[in-house]
Amino acid sequence: MSTAMTERTSGGAAERGEPILSVRGLEKHFPIKGGGLIKRTVGAVRAVDGVDLDLYPGEVLGLVGESGCGKSTTGRAILNLQPATSGSVVFQGREIVGLNRKQMRPLRRDIQLVFQDPYASLNPRLPVFDIVAEPLIIHGLTKDESELRARVRELVQTVGLNPEHTNRYPAEFSGGQRQRIGIARALALQPKVLVLDEPVSALDVSIQAGVINLLEDLKTSLGLSYLFIAHDLSVVRHISDRIAVMYLGRIIEIAERDELFSRPAHPYTQALLSAIPLPDPRRERARQRIIITGDVPSPANPPSGCRFRTRCQKFANVLTDDERQACITLDPALEDRGAGHPNACHYAEPVSVL
Amino acid sequence: MSTPGTSGTAASSSGATSTGTLSRGRTADEAGFDPSAPLLQVSDLNVRFPTEDGLVHAVRGVDYTLRSGEVLGIVGESGSGKSVTSLAVMGLLPGSARVTGSVRYRGQELLGQSDRSMSRVRGKGVSMIFQDPMTSLDPVYKVGAQIEETLRVHDKTLSSKAAEARAVELLELVGIPNAVERVDSYPHEFSGGMRQRVVIAIAMANQPEVIIADEPTTALDVTVQAQILEVLQTALSETGAAMVMITHDLGVVAGIADRVLVMYAGRPVEIGGVEDIYYEPRMPYTLGLLGSLPRLDAPTRERLTPILGSPPSLVNMPPGCPFAPRCPLHIAACDEQEPPLIQVGGGHAAACIRTEKVERAHGHAAEVFTETASDAVLAGEALPADLALGADAADATSADAPRADQTEPTAGGADTGSIISSHRGTQDGDRQ
Secondary structure, three states, X not given: OOHHHHHHHHOOXXXXXXXXXXXXXXXXXXXXXXXXXXXXXEEEEEEEEEEEEEEOOOOEEEEEOOOOOOHHHHHHHHOOOOOOOEEEEEEOOEEOOOOOHHHHHHHHOOEEEEOOOOXXXXXXXXXXXXXXXXXXXXXXXXXXHHHHHHHXXXXXXXXXXXXXXXXXXXXXXXXXXXXXXXXXXXXXXOOOEEEEEOOOOOOOHHHHHHHHHHHHHHHHHHOOEEEEEEOOHHHHHHHOOEEEEEEOOEEEEEEEHHHHHHOOOOHHHHHHHHHOOOOOHHHHHHOOOOOOOOOOOOOOOOOOOOOOOOOOHHHHHOOOHHHHHHHHHOOOOOEEOOOOOEEOOXXXXXXXXX | OOOOOOHHHHHHHHHHHHHOOOOOOOHHHOOOOOOOOOOEEEEEEEEEEEEOOEEEEEEEEEEEEEOOOOEEEEEOOOOOOHHHHHHHHHOOOOOOOEEEEEEEEOOEEXXXXXXXXXXXXXXXXXXXXXXXXXXXXXXXXOHHHHHHHHHHHHOOOOOHHHHHHHHHHHHHHOOOOOHHHHOOOOHHHOOHHHHHHHHHHHHHOOOOOEEEXXXXXXXXXXXXXXXXXXXXXXXXXXXXXXXXXXXXXHHHHHHHOOEEEEEXXXXXXXXXXXXXXXXXXXOHHHXXXXXXXXXXXXXXXXXXOOOOOOOOOOEOOOOOOOOHHHOOOOOHHHHOOOOOOEEEEOOEEEOOOOHHHHHHHOOOHHHHHHHHHHHHHHOOOOOHHHHHHHHHHHHHOHHHHHHHHHOOOOOOOXXXXXXXXXXHHHHHHHHO
């Protein structure tokens, strides 16, 4: 890996040593089939369209964006749950893209996924014990029944549930408790990396806070690294060390947490931050809001040049016609343009919006 | 109404006489209507649903008064009864629901009215914006037709031409570009945010005096939410309506509401001006809710203070404060009877007998939640099960024991003691 590449995707984390997970040029396109008898591919939804990421040991990397920006697909492609169209995912020096199920299995011990919906991700017909024990059995990690019992008990306790209740079924638990079961299952194989796909967005705030605290504690005590995928920027800000903002299949800005929130440089990040309502009446009412118009364009047919230009208030209101030409014709690369961290805007300039 | 000429003049001339862009003639002919009475007065509203497990008491005595021109925010977690309350006000609950109490719109009792007479109030006096713009529009009718239906149902004299002109005007008002062509689109041709704009256009079509918005931005992305909140403000200034804003998002309420009602387990547990609620909450639940929010604007990354346990089941509720099992300020007296809303300041009331303890925190959840964790222990509060289990586990896997301790959800931080985490574990156990 070239140094230029490292700098390009690090967003100021170059001092963290070798990344544990390194993603380069990741693409995931879903074919659009035409009608008629013979299904021909007539186009592609470019859900993930060239994503570069580095996850360093012990770090939480937040991946944020609005619905349809490709953040969940990125997570799944990294885990090879949906094979990537192209690109490379290197986990601890080993290329994941192109591996088949059997070849993936030993790697799954080290990289696990926590799903968004705690209602759909647990088998309703299995008691909690079996759910948490399943990965241990599949990977043959325990010698005998008593060791398995002790391990499951410990896991369930680790996530703050009562081990007495492992003979119960998922339906008997609340949403927050189910999400804890999902986390216990993901931890069963003692992974090094957890990909968390919207782990708290289905939960009420008072319950959500408990799960966030649990995730923070687990990270510290077990030395985990998280790829934390979410749409809620306040949650992401709370838990992440670095944050990558996605828009229409691309990362458009990546920076250290405080840097991103105090000096966002990309107009989309600025709009995103300014759109979030603050639970503080005086500050909320005193804020100047950047309202962007319209909706996210179709990823099957992204705009030419900069993908954000169709909604960009800078493009619409600030730039001259000459300056706009660059936005229309040139696809901006993710690089540091003097803002102190990489972003993908020709006219990036840090602004404080909070 | 004969409206020759262009659509623009048609809209304004029809508005003056019937659709009400200028006039505010409305249900004045209804029985019991009193223009001087409070806009919307809900008193002792109770809703019960019969289920196989018994009677679910979803709303347990809701009282509020909506004054004209104000925005009342109703906040609470899922299952707190905030949506059922508004459906009861609109008379939209299924027939099996047992609704008691009183809902008065300008003095006119709405509960117990026939669907037919309610239809005269709905959309004209009180209108509603639903959460999901994907399902609240009819997929087989053009959006224009759906707006026109709302207009013509309340004004039989309105010509279809005038109604269409008004529909275009409304779509322009809610920020739909190229409205003249878009009236002929079907809902599926719109994005989520655009559909919600159409829903808002329908809600404001007849110049209602009250708009009830039930989680109007929950299904939307945050940049679209910001757009829709702007449109709602437009709708309010355009119609002069008062609004009940139901949401679980404390940020949205902070920006739009004048007064806030916090609901828990089917009851209002705190009501007050928006600044009182956010800066000087008196009910431990409100304090806990604010403490469990990750803050975008916090100077440092503070540890969150979750509320332990989960809300009670609304079937056969035990006596006493419903929040008591999760409350760090819980004392024996809390279990005796459910506290009524007690005045704690001008226009500010909380359903708690220990509000003076909450007052000391001045909105800092961590203070109350730690101080009282030790309180709870001194008072000999229940924490046996989990501690015992912790010891067990330490024996079984002694090597890993410290790790298990550390990873207790709320342990480790300087702001919360290990006591509260054991407390939490017990509560989880109780709830299962």
